[in-house]
Amino acid sequence: MISRGRKPSSELPLPMKALVHIRLKPGVLDPQGAAIGRALTQLGFEGVGEVRQGKLIELELADTDRAAATASVQAMCAQLLANPVIETYAITIEE
């Protein structure tokens, strides 16, 4: 069972911050990235290879323990934030 942490009780920033970087799995078609790549070339930017677009989600967390925070964000990714069928994710915890 994953601890879901306590509810924030004030307007103060919470002690920990998680950055969840969500990307399409390698090999999964990224239409957005491809369209952005073509547009950059059209605008005259040379030497741009493959473009892939991801998402960055910032979460404030009430956890004070790094390991607990990581575990809890991992559960969030598995259950909601990422679509395991087509996406992978990387978590960075900042204190």
Add this chain to the structure above:
Amino acid sequence: MNARPNDPNSPELIAQHGLSDEEYGRILEILGRPPNLVELGIFSVMWSEHCSYKSSRHWLKQLPTEAPWVICGPGENAGIVDVGDGMAAVFKIESHNHPSFIEPYQGAATGVGGILRDVFTMGARPVALLNSLRFGAADHPKTRHLIDGVVAGIGGYGNCIGVPTVGGETSFHPAYNGNILVNAMCVGLVPQDEIFYARAAGIGNPVVYVGAKTGRDGIHGATMASAEFNEETEAKRPTVQVGDPFTEKLLLEACLELMQTDAIVAIQDMGAAGLTSSSFEMAARGEVGIEMDLDRVPMRETGMTPYEIMLSESQERMLLVLRAGEEEVARRICAKWGLDCVTVGRVTASGAMVLRWQGEVIGEVPIAPVSGSSPIYQRPREASPRALPIAAQNVPASVDEASALRQLMAGPDLASRRWIWQQYDHQVMADTVLGPGGDAAVVRIHGSKRGLALTTDCTPRYCRADPVQGGMQAVCEAWRNLTAVGATPLAITDCLNFGSPENPRIMGQFTGCLEGMAKACRALDFPVVSGNVSFYNETEGQAILPTPTIGGLGLLPDLDRMARLAYPAAGQPLVLVGESVGWLGCSLYLREICGREEGAPPPIDLAIERRNGDLVRRLIADGLVRTCHDLADGGLWVALAEMALASGIGADLDLPEACESPAAWLFGEDQSRYLLAVEPADLDRVLAAATAAGVIARVVGRTGGDALTLAGANAICLTELTKLHEGWLPSLMSAA
């Protein structure tokens, strides 16, 4: 599976490719040697149920496919009918069930993308999309997530490419808990002399690849669609195909522009089984060979193998045979639309598919035996147990009629689908005359006063109770939907969704439904011009209800002579066309109100069906009727309630004298019936026309007021009913 000495292909490898021992034996005979991996992959997909129709082909032959107005029947990418003025309608329905269950957004989106390509590959500009969706029980834990994803996926694709999604149907039943159905239909228009076919010809002509690059998407999607689900397949997800409607829009415009030149000999989209099936089918139809250099195929990923290239199901790709020397024209047009256009091979006289990789031949397979002589099975079948009729007097009323109506109109089967279709752009192209929410959608033929009427329909609970009657009813219901707006029904496309054909009971359901469909199609001059079979819709042995979805197309010669659901005014007499016995067996009322999912479905007399429908259509064409609704799920009072909600005007319904079972009168599902609202001044002429045609028709009520009443009593205020009817789906979807 027998182990064969000196054969490099292990029984496990052969089984993984979904090939039976007998089928593998046939491959050895065809090739005269064991296949290599690329060839094994080719046979695997070409002989999958999905591509080869091996369990269904024998039975599909009984469906009528011809009529004077049919230009192209089954066997091409889509069916084509003559819609007058030199124009033709191109249409087809197809399933994308398994992928939509695994990844609902992308599964549904790529289903829409695939059916669009089937239509524009024939030269037609797509003008309408429809769908038929079946979900599990509304309260099943997966259902909301699946609805949300499927609806967003259908909308995401159709809205972006700019083809209106004008109609469809959605229903719920626990039998679909583990296997939802996502059937997508597309309709296009093309001048009759500008139709393109997928028949390769002209020895030496270049074979050209156009569209998105090839990745490892959905490899073995076709074999997956041909096997039952279990926990393992759900975990072993292949790379899911991602739809790119933007690229499809470019592909659509580029293809239509290229079709205006003389460059194209044949064209086919790369759908299920990708490059393999498109190249084999084009070569087979033209009775020629093709050779391809697979390393020329535009690739999205590094390190792809010939096996992966041949089996990839990457979307938004087309394979063309061009006239020799016209490559430059194609390249110029594709460049304008930002698409890859690469010559990957040429047409040969060899009758074989020859595949090369870096100059070496890495596969050689004769085409005719792979495409045309795939195995055909007449699998054992077993009739469903006979469902017994249920007499109305044996259905005790559990609630009063008004409560029953409230419950039905606010329940999963009949509640408003606005939450769904409001997410679909149903007006782009500015030719939508009747959008979602009525009997049939009507799309104007651009620049004319004529319209196409379109519908999708099926009543799976009837099909389960009695496959023959159910198959018949599905066709009749589609015919009725088109008739109810005033259209002349022309032809159908079918999407036959069933469980495993290896189960005799399921095979019995399949052949029964086909038998009923064939009878109805013949009696109504309503041939089948295209379609798709989807077997193996079962999980852990639990099959879906037999669901032969019918996509119907009709023609409205004059949009000024069209009927709608909503009546325009109070004081109009309501005329019921058709006979009412009060058939409650297998009805929605029996299931939803009495909790009994049983009984024989209502019988259909096809001669009466035709007579009633022909009368209604004539009344609309003569301008005597402008308001019409066919009676279906929930019977008479539900039909009237739907008309009242569309009108915002109430109505009073009579109770017949000495009515023993009001429920049977109000909610019985007797077939071949329509409810009309007519101008009081026209009533006598309408009734006289019915008498002259030998059709039962009588006045059963009158429009007016702000409530639905029953012989002046039991009022349900329309405001309340609207709230209930509109509230169910949004509240389901917003529930925590």
Add this chain to the structure above:
Amino acid sequence: MEPEQAEARLTVRAGVITFPGSNCDRDAAVALAAAGASVTELWHADTELPRLDLIVLPGGFSYGDYLRCGAIAARAPIMAEVVRRAEAGVAVLGICNGFQVLTELGLVPGGLIRNAGLKFICAPVELAVATRRSIFTAGYGTEQPITLPIAHHDGNYVCPADKLARLEDEDRIAFRYVANPNGSTGAIAGVLGPGRNVLGLMPHPERACDPRTGGTDGCLMFQSLIGALG
């Protein structure tokens, strides 16, 4: 009316730009032609424009709406000339995706973000005509709301407070939703550029030019335009 004037009225020259992914370009051209304009199809990759009285940026999903709606189209080769013409007073109408392109170009203030309900909405909506002081809206009465269809996923208009105040002060809000369907600030459905010759709006007037398919409240806008420019 003198024959010469009648002739002049027929020659209102409208251009409709097609971007990769535009899908209401034909609908706009049909509506303009029905209102009496002579219509030229324009291609996003062109860098020169013919003489035009009106430029229409149509609805659709230019570049798939990838990155941001309208962002890539706003950087298309043709747009530099469109901006020059707009600044020179040529009428520019951006419908739906075209409105998004106009905001990306800065020809109208603000931006359009995901609908508050997070879903695509296709429905007829009632609109209040907030000002008649423009060539686009002069043909409408201001008392009665009009009905036009919307069909968008990203129609939620946002605008910084100072710019909003300026829009209000300068009477440049063209349309407001009677019942806000998408969370737009101030229920704003359409705004005018500073010179009043540029209009961006989310609803689709071109889909409301035929009683059979979507009403006729859109016709008035095109008729008003053709009348003013002719």
